[in-house]
Structures are given as structure tokens and as C-alpha cells.
Amino acid sequence: MDIEQTFVMIKPDGVQRMLTGEIISRFEKKGLKISAMKMLIINKDMAEEHYSEHKGKPFYESLINFIISGPVIAFILEGPGAISIVRKLVGATDPADAEPGSIRGDHVIFTTYNIIHSSDSTNSAGREISLFFKKEEIFNYSLKIGKYLFSS
Ligand SMILES: Nc1ncnc2c1ncn2[C@@H]1O[C@H](COP(=O)(O)OP(=O)(O)OP(=O)(O)O)[C@@H](O)[C@H]1O
Ligand SMILES: [Mg+2]
Structure with a gap:
């Protein structure tokens, strides 16, 4: 499996509900490496770029207003097959379909x-990582954990 980087963001409601530690700990326990992380408030331009694929949909305006309503935690996770693994750990968009055990x-x-x-694909991961992070904010380091977890 190729080593991938994926973009993840705890939305304003996750920060407000104080679920940040709970969420990050799930990714760490799975064995995904944190390559970058920060708290920020997204401005409207950035929100519109991030969610450009949804422009014109009925929920678009409320989605933009919600995502800029308070601080978010943005981070990059790295590991073999990280993009699809993270989507699975996150769970489905419709709460009725999101499996128990997923976030x-x-x-x-x-x-x-x-x-x-x-991120839902290699393309969106690349686009979202460069929208949220400068090169110098992304860290390339090794985890000293031997053969039991992904360590590059
Ligand atoms: N039918 C809907 N009604 C209200 N909000 C919706 C609806 N569909 C999507 N959204 C909102 O728009 C976001 C983006 O939708 P998308 O289809 O990309 O889902 P996702 O990939 O699971 O979520 P995200 O892109 O936020 O990770 C959803 O996370 C949700 O907040
Ligand atoms: Mg999406």
C-alpha cells in the first residue's frame, strides 16, 4: 500500500463539543502519523474554495456559514492507504449510515x-493540504517504533 497523506479537519462543532482529544486519539491508536496540525478560523474565501464542489447545492450557504463560525483543528495524517482508512474511521456523511465504532x-x-x-481522494487530499498548509508547516520525521507500526 502506498504511503499517503490526507487532510483532516475537526469542524467548529467538534471543537465546541470538546471532542478534539477523542478524535485525534483514534487516529493515533490506528497508527497514522500526524505530519502537521494547527487551530485556525477559516475565512469565507477559503471556505468557498474548500467546498467549491458543493456550490449551488441547497445546503451550500449554511455549510459555508457553519464552517467559518468558530475555530477548527486542521491536520495532515500520513500512513499506508491513509486516505481511505481515514474515511472509514470517520464514517458515512448520513448519520443513519455511519457505522457504530466510526467517529x-x-x-x-x-x-x-x-x-x-x-479528504475523499488523492486529488482532493493534495488540493486541501496545499490550501491549508505551507510547506514549512508540514513535518517529515520518523517515528521510532520499530516494526510494529508504520514508521517512515
Ligand atoms: N444533504 C445534506 N444536508 C445538509 N448538509 C449536507 C448534506 N450533504 C452534505 N452536507 C454537508 O456538507 C458536507 C460536505 O458534504 P460531502 O458530500 O463532501 O460529505 P463528506 O465528504 O462526508 O463530508 P466532508 O466533505 O465535510 O468531509 C458534509 O460533511 C455535511 O456537513
Ligand atoms: Mg466531502
């Missing part, structure tokens, strides 16, 4: 307020 399955009741975003 949304365990914590989300509304489609609108679904606490976390993750």
Missing part, C-alpha cells in the same frame, strides 16, 4: 453538524 457513528446525529472532514 460519526459514535458522535453525530445531524448531517449538517458532523464534527469532522476528511
Whole structure:
């Protein structure tokens, strides 16, 4: 499996509900490496660029207003097959389909307020990483954990 980087963001409701530690610990326990992390408030331009694929949909305006409504935690996770693994750990968009055991399955009741975003493809991961992070904010380091976890 190729080593991939994926973009993840705890949305304003996840920060407000104080689920940041709970969410990050799930990714660490899985064995994904944190390559970058920061708290920020997204401005409207950035929000519109991030969610450009949804422009024109009925929920677009409320999605933009929600995502700029408070601080978010943005981070990059790295590991073999990271993009699809993270999507699976996050769970489905519709709370009725989000499996128990996934982040949304365990914590989300509304489609609108679904606490976390993750990239859905190699293309969107690349685009979102460069939208949120400068090169010098991304760290290339080794984990000293031997053969038991991904360590490059
Ligand atoms: N039918 C809907 N009604 C209300 N909000 C929606 C609906 N569909 C999507 N959204 C909102 O728009 C976001 C982006 O939708 P998308 O289809 O990309 O889902 P996702 O990839 O699971 O979520 P995200 O891109 O935030 O990780 C969703 O996370 C949700 O907050
Ligand atoms: Mg999406």
C-alpha cells in the first residue's frame, strides 16, 4: 500500500463539543502519523474554495456559514492507504449510515453538524493540504517504533 497523506479537519462543532482529544486519539491508536496540525478560523474565501464542489447545492450557504463560525483543528495524517482508512474511521456523511465504532457513528446525529472532514481522494487530499498548509508547516520525521507500526 502506498504511503499517503490526507487532510483532516475537526469542524467548529467538534471543537465546541470538546471532542478534539477523542478524535485525534483514534487516529493515533490506528497508527497514522500526524505530519502537521494547527487551530485556525477559516475565512469565507477559503471556505468557498474548500467546498467549491458543493456550490449551488441547497445546503451550500449554511455549510459555508457553519464552517467559518468558530475555530477548527486542521491536520495532515500520513500512513499506508491513509486516505481511505481515514474515511472509514470517520464514517458515512448520513448519520443513519455511519457505522457504530466510526467517529460519526459514535458522535453525530445531524448531517449538517458532523464534527469532522476528511479528504475523499488523492486529488482532493493534495488540493486541501496545499490550501491549508505551507510547506514549512508540514513535518517529515520518523517515528521510532520499530516494526510494529508504520514508521517512515
Ligand atoms: N444533504 C445534506 N444536508 C445538509 N448538509 C449536507 C448534506 N450533504 C452534505 N452536507 C454537508 O456538507 C458536507 C460536505 O458534504 P460531502 O458530500 O463532501 O460529505 P463528506 O465528504 O462526508 O463530508 P466532508 O466533505 O465535510 O468531509 C458534509 O460533511 C455535511 O456537513
Ligand atoms: Mg466531502
